Amino acid sequence: MSNPLTPANENGRQSILEIQELSIQFGGLKAVNNFDLELQSHDLQGLIGPNGAGKTTVFNMITGVYTPTAGNIFLQGQEISGLEPHEINHMGIARTFQNIRLFPSLTVLDNVRIAYHAHAGYSFVDGVLHNGHFQKKERELTEKAQDFLAVFNLQDRQDWTARNLPYGEQRRLEIARALSAEPQLLLLDEPAAGMNPAESSSLMDLIHFIRERFNLTILLIEHQMRVVMGICEKITVMDFGEVIARGTPQEIQSNPKVIEAYLGPGAAALSEKFRRKKVQ
Amino acid sequence: MLKKIPRSNLLFFGAALLVFAIIQVAISTYMLNDFWNTILRLGAVMAIVSLGLNLIYGYNGQFSLGQWGFYAIGAYVAADITYRWTNNNDATGLAILLFGVLLVGGAIVYLRSVLGKIRGLDALSAFTMYFLATLILGIASVYIGQWVGPAITALLMALPAAVSLQIVYILAVIIAGIFAAEVSFLFGLPVLTLGSDYFGIATLGFTIIVKVLLDNSDTMLGFQEMKGARGMIGIPKITSWFWVFLALVVVVVIMRNLLHSSYGRAIISVREDEIAGKAMGIDVAEYKILAFVIGSFFAGLAGGLYAHINGFLHPNSFNFIKSFDPMIIIVLGGLGSITGTLVASFAWALLLEGVLRLVLPQGFETWRFVVYPLLLLLMMLLRPSGLLGAYEIPFLRQILPPLKNLGKTGKPEAGNAAPVQEATK
Numbered sequence: 001m002s003n004p005l006t007p008a009n010e011n012g013r014q015s016i017l018e019i020q021e022l023s024i025q026f027g028g029l030k031a032v033n034n035f036d037l038e039l040q041s042h043d044l045q046g047l048i049g050p051n052g053a054g055k056t057t058v059f060n061m062i063t064g065v066y067t068p069t070a071g072n073i074f075l076q077g078q079e080i081s082g083l084e085p086h087e088i089n090h091m092g093i094a095r096t097f098q099n100i101r102l103f104p105s106l107t108v109l110d111n112v113r114i115a116y117h118a119h120a121g122y123s124f125v126d127g128v129l130h131n132g133h134f135q136k137k138e139r140e141l142t143e144k145a146q147d148f149l150a151v152f153n154l155q156d157r158q159d160w161t162a163r164n165l166p167y168g169e170q171r172r173l174e175i176a177r178a179l180s181a182e183p184q185l186l187l188l189d190e191p192a193a194g195m196n197p198a199e200s201s202s203l204m205d206l207i208h209f210i211r212e213r214f215n216l217t218i219l220l221i222e223h224q225m226r227v228v229m230g231i232c233e234k235i236t237v238m239d240f241g242e243v244i245a246r247g248t249p250q251e252i253q254s255n256p257k258v259i260e261a262y263l264g265p266g267a268a269a270l271s272e273k274f275r276r277k278k279v280q
Numbered sequence: 281m282l283k284k285i286p287r288s289n290l291l292f293f294g295a296a297l298l299v300f301a302i303i304q305v306a307i308s309t310y311m312l313n314d315f316w317n318t319i320l321r322l323g324a325v326m327a328i329v330s331l332g333l334n335l336i337y338g339y340n341g342q343f344s345l346g347q348w349g350f351y352a353i354g355a356y357v358a359a360d361i362t363y364r365w366t367n368n369n370d371a372t373g374l375a376i377l378l379f380g381v382l383l384v385g386g387a388i389v390y391l392r393s394v395l396g397k398i399r400g401l402d403a404l405s406a407f408t409m410y411f412l413a414t415l416i417l418g419i420a421s422v423y424i425g426q427w428v429g430p431a432i433t434a435l436l437m438a439l440p441a442a443v444s445l446q447i448v449y450i451l452a453v454i455i456a457g458i459f460a461a462e463v464s465f466l467f468g469l470p471v472l473t474l475g476s477d478y479f480g481i482a483t484l485g486f487t488i489i490v491k492v493l494l495d496n497s498d499t500m501l502g503f504q505e506m507k508g509a510r511g512m513i514g515i516p517k518i519t520s521w522f523w524v525f526l527a528l529v530v531v532v533v534i535m536r537n538l539l540h541s542s543y544g545r546a547i548i549s550v551r552e553d554e555i556a557g558k559a560m561g562i563d564v565a566e567y568k569i570l571a572f573v574i575g576s577f578f579a580g581l582a583g584g585l586y587a588h589i590n591g592f593l594h595p596n597s598f599n600f601i602k603s604f605d606p607m608i609i610i611v612l613g614g615l616g617s618i619t620g621t622l623v624a625s626f627a628w629a630l631l632l633e634g635v636l637r638l639v640l641p642q643g644f645e646t647w648r649f650v651v652y653p654l655l656l657l658l659m660m661l662l663r664p665s666g667l668l669g670a671y672e673i674p675f676l677r678q679i680l681p682p683l684k685n686l687g688k689t690g691k692p693e694a695g696n697a698a699p700v701q702e703a704t705k
């Protein structure tokens with residue numbers, strides 16, 4: 001599956017997402033300024049930064065919720081900025097939300113089946129008539145959804161109402177729902193928010209598992225440093241709408257700019273002193 | 281083949297047939313007098329409007345007060361067609377509207393497939409194109425209708441009078457539904473881009489506009505036979521229990537089938553969470569329009585049926601205050617419950633128009649409108665989820681195809697799914 005617009009780079013991997021000089025302005029506020037990012041297939045990258053740095057705004061621009069005021073977003077070489085959110089989803093980007101956004105009063109099964117809508121394979125008229133074609137396709141679709149739930153170990157819950165699920169399972173269902181549309185790129189917005197250490201450990205396993213199983217490229221926003229540092233191969237740090245650092249977890253941890261962004265000016269020097277003391 | 285029909289379907293159609301037969305027999309043998317006969321028919325008509333509104337508000341989450349306006353449009357459109365036929369023996373009106381709704385409907389479906397491919401087309405320019413197409417085809421159908429009208433008249437005159445009247449009536453009711461649906465499409469296209477509350481206000485405005493136009497239908501619209509605020513008379517009284525019941529069953533089946541299909545789930549996802557719906561690939565704008573148009577089709581259909589119950593239409597019946605009636609019915613019956621809507625509609629007709637009218641002493645009939653809001657208040661305090669909540673009779677319930685037994689023992693691909701299994705602990 002080679003795309004002439006996106007030649008495979010030296011590793012033989014393909015560029016999935018390329019963001020160039022992305023900016024958005026709300027009134028006088030530059031929420032995101034000159035944001036760049038490149039994701040290659042099978043990458044697992046993190047996006048971190050203090051609250052209000054513009055991370056979720058970047059996600060919202062990638063998924064079409066906001067239209068950027070400047071810059072480009074390419075999905076496999078195709079420009080996607082300015083498209084409607086559902087069109088972007090159909091092109092292969094799925095996401096989860098910071099505050100879980102399931103379809104609360106629907107069953108677990110229906111939550112997943114809704115995401116299959118574009119692949120339902122029958123027309124509106126078939127749907128109203130409930131004819132043979134509808135029956136066949138609907139059964140296929142339901143079985144597919146059930147298989148999918150089984151992968152996420154939610155099969156026992158299929159007729160539960162989504163809002164009654166325990167928190168961890170809601171998170172899992174949200175990821176399952178996002179993946180059921182078979183995206184290439186998954187955006188996770190603070191998947192570990194509100195989780196205890198044991199839960200976030202199993203979440204880390206889950207993220208590794210889905211990446212292998214569905215051959216995904218993943219970009220995640222996360223505040224829990226243990227999660228970010230534990231699973232991301234590369235991290236981008238934002239502050240006040242701009243990228244302030246980028247690198248491997250080790251590089252990021254010792255980057256004075258990052259420490260300053262998180263802990264305030266002077267903190268970098270302090271931490272340097274602290275480290276020297278420790279060494280002595 | 282009989283084996284394949286689920287038991288709940290047989291039960292439903294059996295019960296429907298039984299209810300129809302009992303009431304029909306009671307009517308035919310004069311056990312039910314005209315008063316109760318009318319009330320039952322009004323209940324069924326109200327059920328159709330309310331089901332349409334429930335699709336829009338209960339399932340799609342769009343607060344619409346415009347259904348009463350579409351109901352009024354349906355009533356007057358159907359009444360005008362049958363009026364012209366019975367009083368003038370002229371099928372030109374029928375021909376014009378028939379060609380009108382078919383041409384405009386075809387154009388809308390065609391334009392939708394063409395415009396859907398254009399990226400970044402804003403709602404207003406799309407609306408302009410639909411509006412122009414409607415205008416041009418509307419004028420064209422007036423000419424076509426006038427041209428073929430005499431031929432259709434002659435054709436219908438050749439049939440026995442009773443048969444031709446029934447044909448004109450059925451066509452008129454269906455045309456009324458499609459007409460209302462097309463108006464709702466043109467109205468909804470720009471207005472559905474508004475947020476829910478603003479949408480409610482805009483639809484209320486729509487109902488008021490319709491009422492004002494009907495008040496002045498003889499002067500502003502130029503339809504002398506509608507007689508403006510004096511009320512339209514001379515409409516044949518041919519909506520029988522059979523027709524309303526048939527229409528109601530068809531509407532219930534359509535609603536149920538739609539809601540239990542992928543399209544219905546897409547409609548419901550808009551109510552549940554618009555942003556999540558969009559992110560899951562649901563074209564939210566399209567499903568808002570879809571629900572609105574189907575709901576308005578039902579309203580127009582109900583209007584057409586209503587017009588032929590009393591044989592008299594007055595703009596005051598379509599006052600915007602009345603537009604809260606179906607709203608109250610669906611809230612009482614339970615938002616997002618077909619069974620609840622059916623029960624509440626018939627309860628509304630039987631209690632409010634029937635029992636209370638008889639029980640309350642002379643001169644106190646107006647107290648109905650005190651009892652009724654009080655009931656609503658009590659209901660909101662005691663059962664905020666509605667009379668029946670989310671209960672549905674088996675026929676209307678979510679029917680899962682035979683579930684694969686993945687239950688407790690099923691651990692598909694145990695090796696692969698290991699981390700997920702752990703996650704549940």
